[in-house]
Amino acid sequence: MTNILEIRGLRACITGGREVLKGIDLTVAPGEVHAIMGPNGAGKSTLSSVLAGKPGYEVTAGSVFYKGVDLLSMPPDARAREGLFLAFQYPVEIPGVNNMYFLRAALNAGRRQRGQPELDAQQFLKAVREKLKLLDIGDDLLRRAVNVGFSGGEKKRNEIFQMAMLEPNLALLDETDSGLDIDALRVVSDGVNRLRDPGRAIIMVTHYQRLLDYVVPDHVHVLADGRIVASGDRHFAVELEQTGYAHLCDAA
Amino acid sequence: MSDVTIAERPAAGPEDILDSIVQGEGYKYGFFTEIEAEEAPPGLNEDIVRFISAKKGEPGWLLDWRLKAFRRWQTMDPPDWAKLNIAPIDYQAASYYSAPKSLKDAPKSLDEVDPELLKTYEKLGIPLGERAALAGVAVDAVFDSVSVATTYKDKLGELGIIFCSFGEAVREHPDLVRRYLGSVVPVADNFFAALNSAVFSDGSFVYVPPGVRCPMELSTYFRINAAKTGQFERTLLIADKGAYVSYLEGCTAPQRDENQLHAAVVELVAMEDAEIKYATVQNWYPGDADGKGGIYNFVTKRGACRGDRAKISWAQVETGSAITWKYPSCLLEGDHSVGAFYSVAITNNRQQADTGTKMIHIGRNTSSTVISKGISAGRGQNTYRGQIKVLSAADGARNYTQCDSLLIGKSCGAHTVPYIDVRHPGAKVEHEATTSKISDEQMFYCQQRGLTAEDALSLIVNGFCKEVLNELPMEFAVEAQKLLAVSLEGSVG
Numbered sequence: 001m002t003n004i005l006e007i008r009g010l011r012a013c014i015t016g017g018r019e020v021l022k023g024i025d026l027t028v029a030p031g032e033v034h035a036i037m038g039p040n041g042a043g044k045s046t047l048s049s050v051l052a053g054k055p056g057y058e059v060t061a062g063s064v065f066y067k068g069v070d071l072l073s074m075p076p077d078a079r080a081r082e083g084l085f086l087a088f089q090y091p092v093e094i095p096g097v098n099n100m101y102f103l104r105a106a107l108n109a110g111r112r113q114r115g116q117p118e119l120d121a122q123q124f125l126k127a128v129r130e131k132l133k134l135l136d137i138g139d140d141l142l143r144r145a146v147n148v149g150f151s152g153g154e155k156k157r158n159e160i161f162q163m164a165m166l167e168p169n170l171a172l173l174d175e176t177d178s179g180l181d182i183d184a185l186r187v188v189s190d191g192v193n194r195l196r197d198p199g200r201a202i203i204m205v206t207h208y209q210r211l212l213d214y215v216v217p218d219h220v221h222v223l224a225d226g227r228i229v230a231s232g233d234r235h236f237a238v239e240l241e242q243t244g245y246a247h248l249c250d251a252a
Numbered sequence: 253m254s255d256v257t258i259a260e261r262p263a264a265g266p267e268d269i270l271d272s273i274v275q276g277e278g279y280k281y282g283f284f285t286e287i288e289a290e291e292a293p294p295g296l297n298e299d300i301v302r303f304i305s306a307k308k309g310e311p312g313w314l315l316d317w318r319l320k321a322f323r324r325w326q327t328m329d330p331p332d333w334a335k336l337n338i339a340p341i342d343y344q345a346a347s348y349y350s351a352p353k354s355l356k357d358a359p360k361s362l363d364e365v366d367p368e369l370l371k372t373y374e375k376l377g378i379p380l381g382e383r384a385a386l387a388g389v390a391v392d393a394v395f396d397s398v399s400v401a402t403t404y405k406d407k408l409g410e411l412g413i414i415f416c417s418f419g420e421a422v423r424e425h426p427d428l429v430r431r432y433l434g435s436v437v438p439v440a441d442n443f444f445a446a447l448n449s450a451v452f453s454d455g456s457f458v459y460v461p462p463g464v465r466c467p468m469e470l471s472t473y474f475r476i477n478a479a480k481t482g483q484f485e486r487t488l489l490i491a492d493k494g495a496y497v498s499y500l501e502g503c504t505a506p507q508r509d510e511n512q513l514h515a516a517v518v519e520l521v522a523m524e525d526a527e528i529k530y531a532t533v534q535n536w537y538p539g540d541a542d543g544k545g546g547i548y549n550f551v552t553k554r555g556a557c558r559g560d561r562a563k564i565s566w567a568q569v570e571t572g573s574a575i576t577w578k579y580p581s582c583l584l585e586g587d588h589s590v591g592a593f594y595s596v597a598i599t600n601n602r603q604q605a606d607t608g609t610k611m612i613h614i615g616r617n618t619s620s621t622v623i624s625k626g627i628s629a630g631r632g633q634n635t636y637r638g639q640i641k642v643l644s645a646a647d648g649a650r651n652y653t654q655c656d657s658l659l660i661g662k663s664c665g666a667h668t669v670p671y672i673d674v675r676h677p678g679a680k681v682e683h684e685a686t687t688s689k690i691s692d693e694q695m696f697y698c699q700q701r702g703l704t705a706e707d708a709l710s711l712i713v714n715g716f717c718k719e720v721l722n723e724l725p726m727e728f729a730v731e732a733q734k735l736l737a738v739s740l741e742g743s744v745g
Contacts, residue, residue, distance in 0.1 A: 054696055080702040092697035096715030105711065106701035113702070145715065162701065 002068045004028050004170050004201040005051075010062035011226075012050045020046040022226030023062070028170070031198040035212055035237060036205045038223035039245050044205045045089060047223065048172040052086040053079050067169060080106075081113035085168035087159040089175040094146040099158070100128070102146045103165055110166060131164040135191045153184030160191040171195070173204045177211035189214030209241040222248050292349035298322060301450050304349050308419050308453070311426065321439035321449030328443045334577055334606035335635045335667055341548065346513055348451040348484070408466070413497075414459040415470055418486050421457035428459055432490055436519040436556045436583070444515040444550040444577075448484045452517070455485035460495035460526075469725050471500035487518040491526035493559060498529040500728055512537075514573075515550045524559025524586065529567070531724050533732050536572035538739075541630075543602030546574025553580035557589035560615070565592040567723040569732040570605060571739040579637065581610035584618035584646075591620040594723040596732070598739045599632025599664070608638035608669075613649035613679070622653040625717045628664035629740055635667040642679040649676060655685040658716050660709070660740070710737040 005028040012021040020043045028034055038044055050057050051064065053076030064071040071079060094102065107127075108118040119127065132139055137157060147155050156176055163171055173192065177185055192202065192215045204211060212220070212234075220236040221228045222245060229248045232239070292300055301322050305315040330341070408415050414425060421429050439449040456472045472487070491497050501518075514536060522528050530553075539546025549572075555564035566580035582591030593609035611620035626634040634657065642649045657666035668685050690712050698708035714721065714733050721729050 052700055054700075055692060075699075076696065077699040077702055077704050077708075080700050086700050088697065088700075090693075092691070092693045094694055094697070094712060094715055096718035097711055102698075102701070102711070105703060105707070106698075109702035109704075109707070166701070 004030050004067060006065040008063045010064060011060045012057050013060060015056055015058045020226055024228060028201045030201055033202045033217045034219045035217040036203060036221050036223050042223045043226045044223050045174055048086055048174045048205055051172060052076060081110045083169035085163050085166055085171045087163060087173045087176050089178060091147045091155040091159055093148045095148050097146050099144055099146050100142050103162060107165055134194055135161060135164055152179040156180060156188050160188055164195055169200060171202045175205055177206055177208060209237055212237045224248055291347050294347045295344045296348055300348055304451055304453055310422060314422060318450050321446050324440040325446035325450055328446055330443045336575055336577060336604050336606050338575055349453050411464050412461040413464060413466055416457055418455040418457050432488055432521055436521060436554050437517050437552050442552060445517050445552040448486060448515045448517045452484040452486040455487045458489040458497060460491045460497045462493040462495060464495050466497040469498045469500055483514045485516050489528060490521045491528050493523045494525040496527045498725060500725060501532045513548050518553040520555030520564055522557050522562035522564050525561045527563040528555060529565045531567040531728055533569045533728055534572050535735055538572045538603050539574040541601045549573035549576045551578040556583040557586050560586040561588045562586045563590040567594040570597040570607060571735045574603060576605040576607055578607045579609055582620060583612050585614045587615040588617045589615055593622045594720040595624045596717045596720045597634055598627045598736060599634045600739055601630040604633045606635040606637055608636045610639040611651055613642040613646040616646060617648040618646060619650040623719050624655045625720055626657045626666055627713060628666050629660035631663045633665045635669060637669045639671040640681055641673040642676050644675040646676050647678060649679045651681045653683045657687040659689045709740055713740060
């Protein structure tokens with residue numbers, strides 16, 4: 001079976017600035033959940049940004065194959081339509097644009113890409129209800145403008161709901177646990193757990209062990225100074241909690 | 253930027269739009285229809301004014317009215333206070349009258365119209381009847397300066413509603429025309445209104461009798477077709493006591509290298525308890541990317557709330573024209589009368605717009621609302637200019653004004669020029685203004701969800717304009733959203 005993601009020797013810098021990723025190798029198979037941990041400034045968020053195609057970064061070496069296709073040659077919207085989803089650390093507000101309308105536009109953009117018929121209003125509503133039920137969350141956010149006036153927890157919940165609706169092949173969760181109280185963290189991680197699927201890979205980027213108590217990963221990697229310096233199974237995270245990153249960073 | 257979320261319209265509407273946003277290739281109305289036209293020779297003098305009046309078989313009083321306006325116009329100077337950079341206009345170079353020589357030359361059915369053209373209309377979501385009108389086939393379109401025909405007249409007639417071309421109104425309802433013409437916009441109100449009063453060749457007339465609620469949206473499509481002609485239409489709309497009417501106006505013009513002049517006058521009269529809603533989607537040819545060609549759009553629109561509790565609401569979406577100079581205004585004469593102005597103005601490439609409103613509070617407990625959304629892209633310049641005036645007898649007057657500007661790119665400009673003139677100590681006048689840019693984060697967020705850059709921009713801009721688009725009748729709102737997308741083409745790179 002084709003791996004969902006194969007990163008080989010990936011180096012990237014901030015456009016016109018310093019190098020942040022200094023040779024990343026990572027392979028992710030369908031159904032796997034990977035956690036990428038590491039100290040601040042290690043390049044965790046840059047990795048998700050580069051994978052999603054955010055402007056402002058320049059790939060200087062290496063390759064990324066997504067479902068067997070050269071990911072780096074695709075514009076960001078095409079990556080998204082091909083099933084790559086980024087849950088933002090700081091979801092962006094879009095005033096005046098209804099959340100449902102936005103989501104339907106996004107969903108139908110992907111469906112068009114896959115040659116599937118677009119969902120009309122009724123079919124869309126049905127799909128929304130199913131996902132709300134799956135995630136066990138209310139519909140209170142749906143009628144509001146995209147992320148406008150949402151609390152931190154509401155924004156993260158909205159990201160997970162979007163992920164549920166868009167059914168990605170690869171989901172990148174960028175610090176999804178940051179800024180959440182324990183109740184919100186539980187809602188969000190329950191959501192992620194329910195979206196685990198044999199056909200879907202999830203990469204969680206996080207600073208804290210905390211999230212991994214709720215969403216148990218198959219693989220844990222430590223990213224330090226732009227390289228993956230250590231990898232292990234689910235128990236590795238607990239180990240890290242006790243030993244910290246410092247000795248690994250030195251090794252790097 | 254405002255954090256207020258406006259409630260969705262029921263049924264379909266904006267939610268359905270994005271899926272079908274048109275990704276066109278520039279100005280979609282740049283076609284020219286080959287019709288033999290009867291034109292006045294270029295230039296403007298009293299003989300031309302007489303020629304126009306004679307062509308239309310007008311009564312002596314109207315010719316005198318035109319001549320009076322012409323003589324006043326000769327003594328006037330074009331206004332120079334707007335933030336517009338306009339090359340001097342040679343008023344003697346244009347022709348002031350153009351009529352299709354024979355309606356037989358116009359296509360008689362949609363079958364005879366260029367299928368490519370029909371496809372364009374279809375893409376823009378214009379209803380079949382209106383597509384026909386746009387193509388010059390039938391109903392209710394002002395083609396160059398002459399009203400071609402009017403639909404639904406009989407049906408409206410049963411209710412006593414008069415909806416016809418201005419020329420026909422002069423013939424059939426001279427008393428009404430004479431009573432109200434120039435009563436809101438006097439002949440010498442301003443340079444362009446005086447010019448229009450002298451040379452207007454047609455337009456629309458509406459009268460809704462007391463207590464009648466007009467059961468359908470009345471609409472007119474204006475189109476400038478012939479080259480080197482100006483268009484000077486005149487619209488007069490009267491809602492008698494307790495009447496209600498909603499009126500839509502759409503405008504297109506073919507693509508030409510030289511600038512063309514458009515100077516229209518619209519007068520609205522709302523009597524006691526009457527309500528008028530007037531919506532415009534203005535999509536005159538804006539000129540090319542370098543600013544060559546395009547319509548000079550100098551329009552005077554004003555409504556008078558003559559009676560108590562009268563209401564007038566202006567809604568406009570201004571996407572076209574090289575230059576827009578336009579201030580739809582309300583004279584709030586009656587006690588408890590209400591005025592509103594909702595505007596979206598887009599300038600892209602080299603377009604310039606100086607637009608806004610005047611709300612003149614005269615009666616007691618009058619209120620007005622102004623919501624203006626200016627969008628500048630390319631090298632566009634966009635100015636909101638508004639005046640809120642509260643006279644000394646206007647007890648309990650209230651105004652709320654909100655002006656939001658959105659900038660796309662680095663070479664455009666947005667300007668806000670509010671004049672507030674309050675002569676009553678109890679007046680409540682509020683003004684809020686914001687300027688924002690579309691952020692890279694917003695664009696990337698939309699793209700990460702699968703929207704193309706063009707769709708993302710259109711979505712964000714539509715969100716920005718939502719409060720105004722919600723004020724448009726449904727069909728118009730759909731068309732307006734698509735026009736916004738078309739107007740902004742090329743502004744993301």
